[in-house]
Amino acid sequence: MSLSRVFLSPPHMSQQERALLLDAFDSNWIAPLGPHVDALEKEFAEAVGAEQAVALSSGTAALHLALVLLGVKAGDEVLTSTLTFSATVNAVTYVGAAPVLIDSEPNTWNMDPNLLAEELHACARRNRLPKAVLVVDLYGQCADYGPIRRLCERYDVPIIEDAAEALGASYDGQSAGTFGEVGAFSFNGNKIITTSGGGMMVCRSEEMAEQARFLATQARDPAPHYQHSRIGYNYRMSNLLAAVGRGQLRVLEDRVAARRENYEFYRDALADAPGVDFMPEHPQSRSTRWLTCVTVDPQRFGAARDDVRLALEAENIEARPTWKPMHLQPVFSNCRVRGGEVAERIFRLGLCLPSGSSLTGEDLLRVVDVIRAAGGCRPLEFDLRTALPPKRKAA
Numbered sequence: 001m002s003l004s005r006v007f008l009s010p011p012h013m014s015q016q017e018r019a020l021l022l023d024a025f026d027s028n029w030i031a032p033l034g035p036h037v038d039a040l041e042k043e044f045a046e047a048v049g050a051e052q053a054v055a056l057s058s059g060t061a062a063l064h065l066a067l068v069l070l071g072v073k074a075g076d077e078v079l080t081s082t083l084t085f086s087a088t089v090n091a092v093t094y095v096g097a098a099p100v101l102i103d104s105e106p107n108t109w110n111m112d113p114n115l116l117a118e119e120l121h122a123c124a125r126r127n128r129l130p131k132a133v134l135v136v137d138l139y140g141q142c143a144d145y146g147p148i149r150r151l152c153e154r155y156d157v158p159i160i161e162d163a164a165e166a167l168g169a170s171y172d173g174q175s176a177g178t179f180g181e182v183g184a185f186s187f188n189g190n191k192i193i194t195t196s197g198g199g200m201m202v203c204r205s206e207e208m209a210e211q212a213r214f215l216a217t218q219a220r221d222p223a224p225h226y227q228h229s230r231i232g233y234n235y236r237m238s239n240l241l242a243a244v245g246r247g248q249l250r251v252l253e254d255r256v257a258a259r260r261e262n263y264e265f266y267r268d269a270l271a272d273a274p275g276v277d278f279m280p281e282h283p284q285s286r287s288t289r290w291l292t293c294v295t296v297d298p299q300r301f302g303a304a305r306d307d308v309r310l311a312l313e314a315e316n317i318e319a320r321p322t323w324k325p326m327h328l329q330p331v332f333s334n335c336r337v338r339g340g341e342v343a344e345r346i347f348r349l350g351l352c353l354p355s356g357s358s359l360t361g362e363d364l365l366r367v368v369d370v371i372r373a374a375g376g377c378r379p380l381e382f383d384l385r386t387a388l389p390p391k392r393k394a395a
């Protein structure tokens with residue numbers, strides 16, 4: 001295979017990260033915490049408009065702490081999205097609670113507010129309301145928080161927002177991650193910005209943020225010796241990684257713009273491909289298009305999702321099926337589920353296309369040429385080949 005590999009969503013560093021990392025290194029703040037952690041928390045909170053931010057070792061850690069902080073315990077129920085990455089639902093099980101899985105709606109691919117209403121209604125009738133609703137913002141797009149928030153307020157159930165995939169997105173002008181009592185973000189290597197591994201929890205009160213920091217550093221009571229009155233965790237972010245995160249945060253807007261440009265190019269270049277549909281964007285929402293996702297209808301396109309994926313792989317291009325819903329996962333097969341058909345269809349037909357912010361014009365054209373050929377479409381027209389965003393022009 002001669003052409004270099006096109007990855008799904010590789011890290012994209014700028015020069016600032018290197019300088020900040022070296023600064024952290026040279027200052028010998030290597031061990032946990034340090035000035036870059038404090039600065040990242042402050043800068044991150046400002047960037048998303050949250051009162052408080054706590055830098056952690058992963059997005060999963062942020063979700064786990066969110067559940068602990070809201071007092072979710074063994075025997076409680078937590079309503080959450082079935083179409084997500086396993087980390088969301090795993091976190092619910094870490095506190096011993098039972099996940100209840102809610103289907104997606106076709107308009108956002110996120111939690112269906114109507115099904116949430118039905119489930120909350122059924123829970124209320126049983127006199128057993130969930131301890132929290134854990135809403136996921138999928139592939140860079142916020143869920144439909146208007147109705148979701150109204151429902152949760154009516155039943156007085158707190159929202160935890162899993163915005164691991166949606167940093168930089170907004171809904172009604174408000175930043176992803178700030179719609180619940182607590183929000184969780186990921187800086188995992190494939191995310192829109194990365195610290196190689198890391199996460200951030202945002203919340204509304206200083207007390208809660210302080211409690212999160214306490215629990216994330218092994219719950220050490222204030223004493224000169226090591227004393228513990230609670231179970232703690234080792235979840236804090238290192239100063240070295242926080243330095244990288246600060247550099248990445250400064251280029252977040254550029255990264256969002258580049259990923260949206262990828263989407264716009266794919267959309268235009270595949271507009272005439274029958275049966276290829278893009279993940280919809282809700283009118284109130286601005287997606288980052290962290291990943292550009294399509295569904296491929298095999299009858300109309302003439303090739304199935306996996307034919308397209310394998311054709312791309314044969315050309316050294318990475319594409320992945322959309323998430324397999326949690327209610328279809330063996331490990332969660334005992335969970336209660338409301339609906340499921342929408343997520344199942346997205347899983348059956350869905351494909352995530354290469355979406356990195358460092359993709360070149362050649363990369364984008366390679367992807368589109370393979371997809372068009374797989375479905376027997378004629379080659380891309382000259383106007384569209386040359387319509388790439390200025391910085392991405394193919395050579």
Ligand SMILES: Cc1ncc(COP(=O)(O)O)c(C=O)c1O
Nearest residue numbers: 058059060085087088164186188
């Ligand atoms: C929806 C969702 N939730 C949670 C996570 C977990 O984040 P992390 O990998 O930083 O633990 C991820 C991704 O990794 C994710 O996509």
